[in-house]
Amino acid sequence: xxxxxxxxxxxxxxxxxxxxxxxxxxxxxxxxxxxxxxxxxxxxxxxxxxxxxxxxxxxxxxxxxxxxxxxxxxxxxxxxxxxxxxxxxxxx
Amino acid sequence: xxxxxxxxxxxxxxxxxxxxxxxxxxxxxxxxxxxxxxxxxxxxxxxxxxxxxxxxxxxxxxxxxxxxxxxxxxxxxxxxxxxxxxxxxxxxxxxxxxxxxxxxxxxxxxxxxxxxxxxxxxxxxxxxxxxxx
Numbered sequence: 663x664x665x666x667x668x669x670x671x672x673x674x675x676x677x678x679x680x681x682x683x684x685x686x687x688x689x690x691x692x693x694x695x696x697x698x699x700x701x702x703x704x705x706x707x708x709x710x711x712x713x714x715x716x717x718x719x720x721x722x723x724x725x726x727x728x729x730x731x732x733x734x735x736x737x738x739x740x741x742x743x744x745x746x747x748x749x750x751x752x753x754x
Numbered sequence: 755x756x757x758x759x760x761x762x763x764x765x766x767x768x769x770x771x772x773x774x775x776x777x778x779x780x781x782x783x784x785x786x787x788x789x790x791x792x793x794x795x796x797x798x799x800x801x802x803x804x805x806x807x808x809x810x811x812x813x814x815x816x817x818x819x820x821x822x823x824x825x826x827x828x829x830x831x832x833x834x835x836x837x838x839x840x841x842x843x844x845x846x847x848x849x850x851x852x853x854x855x856x857x858x859x860x861x862x863x864x865x866x867x868x869x870x871x872x873x874x875x876x877x878x879x880x881x882x883x884x885x886x887x
Contacts, residue, residue, distance in 0.1 A: 672789065679792045686799045686806075693806045700817045731795055732775055735849060738802055739842045742809065746839040749813045753828060753835075 683734075687723045690741060691716060697745045701752030708748055715744045779850045783857030794852050801845030809838030815882075822885035830881045837874060 694716040702708040719741035722734050774780040785791075812834030820827055844867045851863040 675789050675792045679795050682796045682799045686803050689803050689806050693810045696810055697813055700813050730775070731791075732779065732850070735798060735802075735846050739846045742802065742805055742842040743839055745806075746809055746835050746842075749809060749816075749835050750832065753816050753831060 683723055686738065687720055690719055690723075690738070694741075694745055697749050697752075701749045703752060705752075708752065711744065712748055715741050776850065779854045780857070783854075783859065786853075786856040790856055791853065794849055794856070797852075798845050798849035801848065802842055805838040805841035805845060807838075808834050808841060812838065820885050826881060827885055830878055830885070833874065833878055837871065837878075841871065 694712055698709055698712040702712060719737055722737035812831045815834060816828060816831035848863065848867065854860075855862050
């Protein structure tokens with residue numbers, strides 16, 4: 663095993679970044695389910711919107727074979743924005 | 755993908771398969787070391803996760819019943835959700851500006867947004883203390 667150089671190995675960097683994307687995607691799923699549970703309040707349309715948004719974000723972020731950073735980022739931010747709107751609309 | 759990237763010491767964005775979109779980010783300058791691009795990407799994702807945590811906090815705060823005034827509780831919940839919304843947008847803008855600056859060998863953009871975030875969060879925390887006590 664060679665001693666670490668001045669920069670961390672690139673393989674590690676790529677893997678860390680991939681894991682970071684997946685961690686963020688999983689966090690998104692958790693937050694989306696929380697928003698759906700607490701804010702949708704049985705409204706089928708809102709629930710459908712949240713689930714559809716979640717599917718789109720996961721499709722972009724997790725399943726895209728070539729990572730398009732800017733586009734995936736926009737998809738993620740748009741997904742968060744949808745959740746924020748649903749949350750604001752569902753506030754008591 | 756990773757093993758291919760390790761063939762050379764410095765691999766640019768194009769070598770990592772990054773598309774040249776948006777044009778105002780990738781339009782000028784030279785590709786930076788891919789490590790810096792990846793670090794910028796991870797910072798963006800950390801901001802997004804922070805935004806989602808704020809959103810979740812706002813939704814959860816609205817859902818619980820506290821003894822304090824209901825109006826203040828709703829206000830704090832709305833502020834948290836709006837912070838989450840703003841944070842996600844700022845995250846992308848910050849990623850793009852940083853990537854652009856790295857390509858052009860310019861100074862990186864500042865972290866003014868972080869200071870504003872911290873200030874608003876301090877105010878929200880103070881409001882929460884009022885709510886709980």
